[in-house]
Amino acid sequence: MALPKELAIGIDVGGTTTKFGIVNRQGEILQQDRIPTNTHENVDDFIDDLYKKLTPMMKKAGGKTRFAGIGMGAPNGNFYSGTIEYAPNLKWKGIIPIADLMHKKFKLQTRLTNDANAAAMGEYMYGCAKGIKHFITITLGTGVGSGIMIDGKILLGHDGFAGELGHTVIRPGGRLHKGTGMKGSLEAYASATGVRETAIEYLTEYPETESLLRNYSINELTSETVYECAMQGDTIANRIFEFTGQILGESLSNFIMFSSPEAIVLFGGLTKAGNLLLNPTRKHMEENLLPIFKNKVKLLFSELKEADAAILGASALVWDMD
Amino acid sequence: MALPKELAIGIDVGGTTTKFGIVNRQGEILQQDRIPTNTHENVDDFIDDLYKKLTPMMKKAGGKTRFAGIGMGAPNGNFYSGTIEYAPNLKWKGIIPIADLMHKKFKLQTRLTNDANAAAMGEYMYGCAKGIKHFITITLGTGVGSGIMIDGKILLGHDGFAGELGHTVIRPGGRLHKGTGMKGSLEAYASATGVRETAIEYLTEYPETESLLRNYSINELTSETVYECAMQGDTIANRIFEFTGQILGESLSNFIMFSSPEAIVLFGGLTKAGNLLLNPTRKHMEENLLPIFKNKVKLLFSELKEADAAILGASALVWDMD
Numbered sequence: 001m002a003l004p005k006e007l008a009i010g011i012d013v014g015g016t017t018t019k020f021g022i023v024n025r026q027g028e029i030l031q032q033d034r035i036p037t038n039t040h041e042n043v044d045d046f047i048d049d050l051y052k053k054l055t056p057m058m059k060k061a062g063g064k065t066r067f068a069g070i071g072m073g074a075p076n077g078n079f080y081s082g083t084i085e086y087a088p089n090l091k092w093k094g095i096i097p098i099a100d101l102m103h104k105k106f107k108l109q110t111r112l113t114n115d116a117n118a119a120a121m122g123e124y125m126y127g128c129a130k131g132i133k134h135f136i137t138i139t140l141g142t143g144v145g146s147g148i149m150i151d152g153k154i155l156l157g158h159d160g161f162a163g164e165l166g167h168t169v170i171r172p173g174g175r176l177h178k179g180t181g182m183k184g185s186l187e188a189y190a191s192a193t194g195v196r197e198t199a200i201e202y203l204t205e206y207p208e209t210e211s212l213l214r215n216y217s218i219n220e221l222t223s224e225t226v227y228e229c230a231m232q233g234d235t236i237a238n239r240i241f242e243f244t245g246q247i248l249g250e251s252l253s254n255f256i257m258f259s260s261p262e263a264i265v266l267f268g269g270l271t272k273a274g275n276l277l278l279n280p281t282r283k284h285m286e287e288n289l290l291p292i293f294k295n296k297v298k299l300l301f302s303e304l305k306e307a308d309a310a311i312l313g314a315s316a317l318v319w320d321m322d
Numbered sequence: 323m324a325l326p327k328e329l330a331i332g333i334d335v336g337g338t339t340t341k342f343g344i345v346n347r348q349g350e351i352l353q354q355d356r357i358p359t360n361t362h363e364n365v366d367d368f369i370d371d372l373y374k375k376l377t378p379m380m381k382k383a384g385g386k387t388r389f390a391g392i393g394m395g396a397p398n399g400n401f402y403s404g405t406i407e408y409a410p411n412l413k414w415k416g417i418i419p420i421a422d423l424m425h426k427k428f429k430l431q432t433r434l435t436n437d438a439n440a441a442a443m444g445e446y447m448y449g450c451a452k453g454i455k456h457f458i459t460i461t462l463g464t465g466v467g468s469g470i471m472i473d474g475k476i477l478l479g480h481d482g483f484a485g486e487l488g489h490t491v492i493r494p495g496g497r498l499h500k501g502t503g504m505k506g507s508l509e510a511y512a513s514a515t516g517v518r519e520t521a522i523e524y525l526t527e528y529p530e531t532e533s534l535l536r537n538y539s540i541n542e543l544t545s546e547t548v549y550e551c552a553m554q555g556d557t558i559a560n561r562i563f564e565f566t567g568q569i570l571g572e573s574l575s576n577f578i579m580f581s582s583p584e585a586i587v588l589f590g591g592l593t594k595a596g597n598l599l600l601n602p603t604r605k606h607m608e609e610n611l612l613p614i615f616k617n618k619v620k621l622l623f624s625e626l627k628e629a630d631a632a633i634l635g636a637s638a639l640v641w642d643m644d
Contacts, residue, residue: 076614085614134480148580150472157582158456161614168576169610172493180612254490258470258580260479288491290502292398292407292483 005068007061009054009108010315012115012307013037013074015089018046019307020054022061023315027126029308031057043092047105054106069109070102071317073118073310078160082112088179111317115310116163117154120147122313123265127304135263136255137302138165140248140270143179144187150259166191170251189247192269195223198240211236227273241273245280252281253288256297263298267309271301327390329383331376331430332637334437334629335359335396337411340368341629342376344383345637349448351630353379365414369427376428391431392424393639395440395632400482404434410501433639437632438485439476442469444635445587449626457585458577459624460487462570462592465501466509472581488513492573511569514591517545520562533558549595563595567602574603575610578619585620589631593623 007030011020014037021032033053040046058064076087082099084090102110113121120137123129129137133152139145144166148155155162166187167180174184175197188194199221203213212229213221213236229237252264270277282299302309329352333342336359343354355375362368380386398409404421406412424432435443442459445451451459455474461467466488470477477484488509489502496506497519510516521543525535534551535543535558551559574586592599604621624631 132480150477155472155581158454158584159582159618162580162582164579164612164615167612168579169572170494172572182610182612250491250494254576255580257486257490258484258577259477260481260484262480288504290486290489290504293486296481 005066007066008068008315008318009058009070009106010311010313010318011050011070011072012118012310012314013072013077013084013090014115014310015075018050019311020050021311021315022057023312025319027312027316029311030061032307032311033057038091041091043096043098043101046092047098047101050102051105064106064108067108069111069318070106071118071314072098072102072110072112073115073314074098074112075115077112077114077117079111079113079117079154079156080160082110084112109318111320113154113314113317114145114163116145117147117156118313118317119145119267119309120149120154120265120313121316122304122309122311123267123302124149124152125316125319126312127265127302127309128300129263129265132262134259134261135265136165136259136261137265137267138248138252139268140190140192140266141268141306142192144191145268148259149261155259165251165255168251168254170247170254186247186251190244190251190270192223195226195240195244195270196221198243199226199236202236202240206236209236213237223270223273227276230273230276238276241276242280244270245277245282246284248277249281249284249286250288252285252299253293256285256289256293260293261297263300265300265302267302268306274301327388329388330390330637330640331380331392331428332440332633332635332640333372333392333394334440334632334636335394335399335406335412336437336632337397340372341633342372343633343637344379345634347641349634349638351633352383354629354633355379360413363413365418365420365423368414369420369423372424373427386428386430389430391433391640392428393440393636394420394424394432394434395437395636396420396434397437399434399436399439401433401435401439401476401478402482404432406434431640433642435476435636435639436467436469436485438467439469439478440635440639441467441589441631442471442476442587442635443638444626444631444633445589445624446471446474447638447641448634449587449624449631450622451585451587454584456581456583457587458487458581458583459587459589460570460574461590462512462514462588463590463628464514466513467590470581471583477581487573487577490573490576492569492576508569508573512566512573512592514545517548517562517566517592518543520565521548521559524558524562528558531558535559545592545595549598552595552598560598563598564602566592567599568606570599571603571606571608572610574607574621575615578607578611578615582615583619585622587622587624589624590628596623 146165171184177188468487493506499510
């Protein structure tokens with residue numbers, strides 16, 4: 001008698017690194033590994049490399065027959081078409097039919113979605129949003145990603161591109177986002193890049209104010225150094241998190257009045273700032289809500305490790321195939 | 323043999339007037355009438371009055387047995403609970419279990435939703451969004467209402483209050499919205515009230531600029547007078563529509579990046595301005611979209627009469643009961 005197909009491969013294609021793992025239905029990552037993403041000039045080499053790495057892992061886990069399929073999260077990954085479309089951070093240009101190519105190579109059903117949706121799926125199946133049918137995940141990393149869960153389903157929109165909340169504008173005419181050319185988008189402020197820019201702005205605008213941040217060279221100014229200085233009571237560093245939280249909180253209140261979620265799950269590097277970020281975010285979020293929404297929405301930090309959430313979320317796409 | 327239950331009652335509870343009609347499955351309003359809403363100090367009197375008006379209408383249509391149910395749209399109407407909750411424009415305060423009260427009086431199943439969701443439902447079943455599974459309806463009237471359709475279902479959120487897009491903030495720290503105390507919300511600008519306020523602001527800010535609008539007393543300044551002057555080539559009046567369209571367009575681009583709809587349906591009094599409003603709205607909407615969303619979203623004007631859409635949409639809730 002054949003063993004049940006109880007394993008999935010979860011793959012998180014990132015701008016620099018691709019992480020992948022073998023995951024069971026309970027959300028345990030049994031084995032994992034990684035390869036660089038952008039050393040492969042074309043996608044076929046990338047898939048060959050993945051195949052070389054995954055073949056022995058699958059063998060060790062009992063062989064291909066135990067696998068129900070492959071789930072992938074990737075920047076600009078489209079669930080409907082299974083293609084990666086014009087991803088600005090990847091070397092492979094144009095439209096890449098990656099789900100199809102993976103299927104041909106691995107002979108396993110493959111589902112694709114964008115990386116932020118995969119993370120939301122991971123929270124829903126195995127993380128702090130377990131059992132919550134309406135929530136929004138916001139990833140505060142180098143950029144700002146988002147995944148929106150509506151009634152237990154990832155919101156895809158008519159073409160699969162829904163949920164680009166990092167690019168919604170919260171300060172019209174505000175700070176230039178170099179990647180998109182847009183002005184005043186959430187990502188221009190509430191990302192690691194944005195925190196660094198706010199730091200440079202504040203240090204330039206208030207040249208008289210003493211700050212520990214002045215001990216760092218401009219290249220050393222990062223969201224981490226701002227955090228360390230804030231924890232030591234530095235006024236400017238604290239103001240930077242106040243401002244970042246204000247922008248994020250105002251954006252969240254707009255999102256809440258759109259889809260009325262039960263929770264918002266924050267995620268990614270910036271959340272290491274903990275209450276320094278959470279307190280102003282909550283304050284400004286609540287201040288900008290209509291009374292019917294006030295004091296209802298849970299603001300949560302993800303409890304999954306970042307790499308794990310992406311692999312788990314991608315693998316969860318497989319169980320949805322049933 | 324009994325005749326099939328092929329009729330529904332659709333009721334649109336507005337701040338001043340309640341409109342209702344008898345509607346068939348094809349979306350034809352066979353009879354309709356209206357009563358004032360706020361002359362009734364308590365909701366029981368209001369329901370009694372509705373019953374008196376509707377009883378002969380139902381008799382004329384073949385009797386109660388031909389009716390599948392009642393659908394109602396009302397401000398702050400909650401689909402899940404069947405209650406109207408703290409509606410600022412209605413006299414009945416607190417939480418009103420109106421679906422239950424209607425059911426007891428009429429002995430017909432009753433479904434409730436908010437007025438903007440009912441209008442979206444009307445567009446989906448019988449209007450210009452027929453067959454479009456992902457769209458957003460924006461009502462530009464005295465205020466700004468919205469209904470969001472996701473995959474053929476009205477977006478309700480975890481508590482039934484999703485879709486308050488008129489209260490999302492597009493100019494943080496901007497114009498005060500007297501009803502909510504919020505600053506810079508879409509409704510503060512892109513409503514009939516907002517257009518009037520913009521007119522007063524512009525006439526005060528540019529006292530030297532000649533304008534036909536100066537021939538009107540401050541009480542006569544309305545979105546209609548601004549429209550009439552704009553049509554005669556008045557510079558300030560045209561600028562007012564430019565600005566209103568800019569605010570609306572920027573908001574729409576944020577909404578599009580949330581749910582990636584196929585279409586946006588505009589609706590309500592302000593849409594009488596036609597291209598004066600549509601052109602700047604489309605321009606600013608497109609300018610603020612990521613490339614993956616550009617030149618894809620249809621911007622439509624509703625073709626249903628306003629009163630009809632609300633009655634039709636409310637009645638459509640009944641067919642969803644099957």
